[in-house]
Amino acid sequence: MLRHRWAQIIVSLLVTAAAYHLYAVLAVPLIEPQPDLHGSSQRSVDFPADQRLQQRLQALSAFFPGRSQLIKNAKMLEIDQTTLLFQDYWNLGEGRVLVRPCLLVFDSRTSASPKWPSNLPEILILEALDGAIFQFDRPLDLRTARIGRFIAGQLLGNVVVRGENPTQDHPDFRLTTRDITVTEHRVWTNHPLELSWGKHRARGAGMEIVFRGRTPFSRGGFEQEPLNIDRFLLRHVDRLHIDLETVRSSDKPQAKGAMDSPSPPSRDEALDISCQGPLLFVPAQKTLTLEDRVELSRTQNSQSVLQLRCQQLVVTFQEAGPSNSTSAPPAETPASPDPSSVKKPIPGSSRWSIHLVRAIGRPVRIVFPTWNGELQGEDLRYDAASGAMSLGGSNGVQGKRGKDQFSALAVQCQLTSVGDIEMLAAVGPGKAQFTPTNSSQEWILTWGRSLTFTTGSNERVAALQGGVQIEAGDLGTLKAQEIWCWADAGLRATDFASLRLRRFVAQSAVELTSSQFAAQSDRLEAWIKWDNALPTQTSRASHGIRPQAVEQSAGKDDSSALMTNTGQIALRANLLRMEFAAYPGQAAELTALSADGNVVADERPQQADLHPLQLRGDHLEVTHPTRPSTIFSLTGNPAYVAGRGLALTGYQIFLDRGRNLLSVAGVGRLDIEKSAEQMIPVSAEDRVAIQWNQGMDFAGRTISFHGGVQLTSGPRRLQADALGIELEEPVILSSLSSFKGHQVRLARAIGNVYVENLELDPSGNLVARDMLRVSEISVDFLSGRVSAPGPGRFGTVRQASSLTGIFSADGVTRPVTQGQPDQGGEDNSQGNPSPKTSPNQDTGSPQANPPNQRLVMLDISFHQRLEGNIQQRQVGCYGRVKARYGGVTTWSAQCLPDDPALLGPDGMVLNCQEFTAFQIFGPGEQRPHLELVALGNVTVEAQFHTARARRLSLDESKTLLVLEGDGDVPAELYRQEFLGGPIQKTTARRIYFWYSTKTVKVDDAKSLEISRSPTVPLGG
The missing domain is CATH 2.60.450.10 (Lipopolysaccharide (LPS) transport protein A like domain)
Incomplete structure (x- = not known):
C-alpha cells in the first residue's frame, strides 16, 4: 500500500506532464497525419454535414456554459475521438497557422484505443481563448482536408485544461497556466501553474518537459506510447498536497452494487511537500529529486502525524507488475452517438512503484508528533520493496519520546499507514531507558549487538541480542544473550509510558534473580498477566501472598506459602516457563512455573531446623507456588522430591494442595525418614520405604498404593497387589506442620498379600522370621x-x-x-x-x-x-x-x-x-x-x-x-x-x-x- 501511495504522489507531481500529454493526444491527431499502412504520409479530416454539424455543436455546447454563441458559430474538425472548435484561422506562412480561439474536446468514450488512463476524466477540454499557433512542414490546406507534419506550436495567453464527467465516476480535474511552448522534443513555460485534481492540489513555477527520441508530437496517434519523457523539471515547488484517502479509494476496485451501499466515513489524510530548490524527474533513471530545505508532512484529521526535514530527497522508482483489473464500460450518453464504438478496457497496463527513498542532511530529522517522538541521524534510506527504512550517520542515531530515550549506532524502522513506528531495529551497542506508568521505577535495557522493536494493533515486540540485561524493577534482573519481549501499549497504543510487559523469552546463559527465585537455564519463557482490579487486602501483600482467612480456619497456617515464607528456590533447568500476575502499584506475583530438561531445584530455607526441599526430574509444573492452593506436577525417569523427612520417587508426581490431593502415576517409591506416632504400621524408629508399580493416590485421609506394592521398614516387609491406608485425622498438605501427630486408623492389603517380619536380638542377629x-x-x-x-x-x-x-x-x-x-x-x-x-x-x-x-x-x-x-x-x-x-x-x-x-x-x-x-x-x-x-x-x-x-x-x-x-x-x-x-x-x-x-x-x-x-x- 505504501509503495502504491508513493506512486500516486509522483503521478500528482507529474500531473502537468499528463496535461501536455493530453495536449499531444488532442492536437497531434488534428495537426499530424496518422501513418498510412500503404505508405502515405497524409490523412484526411472529417468535415461533418450541416445537419450533423448542428447536432454535434449543440451536444458540445453543454461543455462550454456561457459560450453558446461562440460554439454556435464555431468551425469543427473531428479526427477519431478529438474535436477541434475554432471560429477562424489564419495562414501565417511557412507552414504556420493561427487558430483562434483554440478549443479541444477529447472524448475517450468514443475511442477505439484501450490505453486511456482510467483515473483521468472521460472528457478532457483544453481552452486557449487567445488562440494557438501551429507550425507544419508544409502550408495548411483545408480545402483538400490534408495537413502536414507538426513541427512546433504555442498556446497563447491563459491555458486551462479541465475535465468533464457525465457519469460522475472521476474526480474534477483542472490545470491553469499560460503561454505554453511546444516543440517536437520539449514543452515548457516560465509562468506559475496550479493544479487541482479532486482533493489533490499543486502549486509551483517554471515547468519544463523534455522528450527523448520520437515524441508523441512526432508520432501518429494515441494508439502509440503516450509519453517518452527524458526529464521533467519544476524549478520551484510552493506546495504539493496529496489527499491519501482519495488515493486509497482509487486503488480499490469497486464491487458490484457498491454505489448503492453506504460508504464508510472518510478520514482527512494528506501529504504535503515543499522545497526551496528544484523538483527534477528523470524517467530513464526512474528518479525524482527535491533539493534545498525539503519538508514533508503527513496529516490526519488536520493533525500532523509524520514530519521529515532534510537537504535532499531522492526517490527511485521501478516497474510494477501489469494491472489485470477491468472496469465496466460507461453508460451511453448523448455525446456518444455510436454505442458500438464505446471503448472496452483490457488488462495489461503497467504502473510504476517506489523502489528507494533517500534523505540526506545534517541532520535528517524524523518527527512523530502523535507520540511526541523523533529520530535523528544523517543518512535516511527507505527501501519500498522490503519496507525497511534505515537511519545512520557518523554520530550514530538518537531517539527520544518524552523522558524515554535510546541511542544506537544505526537504526532501521518501518512506518505504519498513519505514521507510527511499526518496526524499529537498533544496531548496538545501545541503551534504552523508560519508566512504565504502572511503576515508579525506571527500566533499563542494554544490549551489545542489536535491538528490534515492532508494533502491532496494540502490541509491542522487542528483540535484544548480545550480552542483554534487563533491570525491571520489582520483577528483578534478567541476563541472557538473547531476549524477546512482548508488551501491551495500555490505554493508548502510541503511549510508551503505559507500556505493560506481557511476555518475554530469554535464551543462552539465562540468569534470573528476584526475591523468590535464583534461576539458571538455557531458555526462559515468561508471561505476565495484568489486572487493573486490585486483589483483596487479606489475600495479598505487596511482597507476597498471605493465606485467606477461610484457609486459616481450615487449619492452614502461614507457613503453607511454600516459596514465600520458607525461603528462596535455586532452580536450574534447560527450559523454564513462568507466569506472573501484576497489579498497578503492586509487586508481581509468580502464579505458574514449569521447567523442562535436567530439572534441579534446591530450597534455601530461612529456618535452620527445616529440612530443605529438593527436586530432581525432567519436567516440572507448579501453579500458584506462593499460595496454599499450589498445584504441583513433576515427571522424570524417575522424578525425585525430598524434604521435610520424606523422599518421593516416581515417573509422574502430582500434588494439588488446594484440593488436598497427592498422586504418583505408574512405578514409584516413598521413603519416610521416621514414622511419626504410628503414621504407618511400623516402629517409629524405623525408616520406611514403600514401592509400587501402578500408582499411588493420597486424598487427605486415605492413601492408596496400586500394583506390586512392597513396604519395607527395617526387618519388616509387606507385598500385595494393592495397599490402602486410612488415617484417623486428615493430613492438610497446605500446612507443613500437619505432618506431625497423625495416626493410622486402618490398613488394608489386597491381592497376593505377603507379609514378612524378621526378629533380631540386641546384637542384630536374626532369631526369627515370620511369613x-x-x-x-x-x-x-x-x-x-x-x-x-x-x-x-x-x-x-x-x-x-x-x-x-x-x-x-x-x-x-x-x-x-x-x-x-x-x-x-x-x-x-x-x-x-x-x-x-x-x-x-x-x-x-x-x-x-x-x-x-x-x-x-x-x-x-x-x-x-x-x-x-x-x-x-x-x-x-x-x-x-x-x-x-x-x-x-x-x-x-x-x-x-x-x-x-x-x-x-x-x-x-x-x-x-x-x-x-x-x-x-x-x-x-x-x-x-x-x-x-x-x-x-x-x-x-x-x-x-x-x-x-x-x-x-x-x-x-x-x-x-x-x-x-x-x-x-x-x-x-x-x-x-x-x-x-x-x-x-x-x-x-x-x-x-x-x-x-x-x-x-x-x-x-x-x-x-x-x-x-x-x-x-x-x-x-
Missing part, C-alpha cells in the same frame, strides 16, 4: 484387630528353643531336606510368596544358619479366615487348619511338606478346625512366650507319635502340651520309642505331656495299650 500369605488382610490400629479371609498360609522360622523335641524321640531337632517334593501334601497358600521368591528360595535374608545354630519352622495353612489382635498379641486361624512343624537349614525356607514322613523324626503335622496363638509376657520375662490352642477334631501326626483330641493346648513357658477329649470321645496318644518299636496307646479325658522332661500325666484314664504293630491307622 504370612493371604488374599487380603485388614488391620485396625485403633482396636488392634487383624482380619484376613481364607485360604491363607502363615509360617515362622526360628532358632531351636524349648519347643524343639516336642515329639522327638531323642530330643534332637533334625532339619528337613530342602527341595524335597510335597508328596501328596496340601498347599493352601496363594501361590505368591514374593515377586522375587518361591518356596524354599532365598528372599534376601541370611541363606544358612551357623553350624551351631538349629532352625525350626512352623507352617500353618487355613481355609476360612484369619483373625487376631496386634495389641493383644494373638492370632487365630479358622477352617480346615493344618500346621506343619519341622527343622530347616536356611532362614529363607518358605513352607513345609504335608507328609509327616518327610518332616523328619522331630516333625509333625497338626490338623484342626481352629488354631490360635498367643504371645504372653510372664513375670520376669524379657521376651514373650508362646501359647497355642487347637480346637475341633485335632489330630497330630509324626514319625514316632500320633495324637487325637477335641482340644490341644501348648504353653511354651511351662513346656506343657495338653490333649483334651470330651464326654464321648477321649483324647488319644500313640507313642513309639524307635522306628519299628512297640506302640504305646494312652486314652484319657485329658493328657498332660511335659515335653522337656518326657513326663506324661493323665486325668480320667481310659486305657493303656502296648502293641508291636509298626503302624497305627488313625481312623481306627
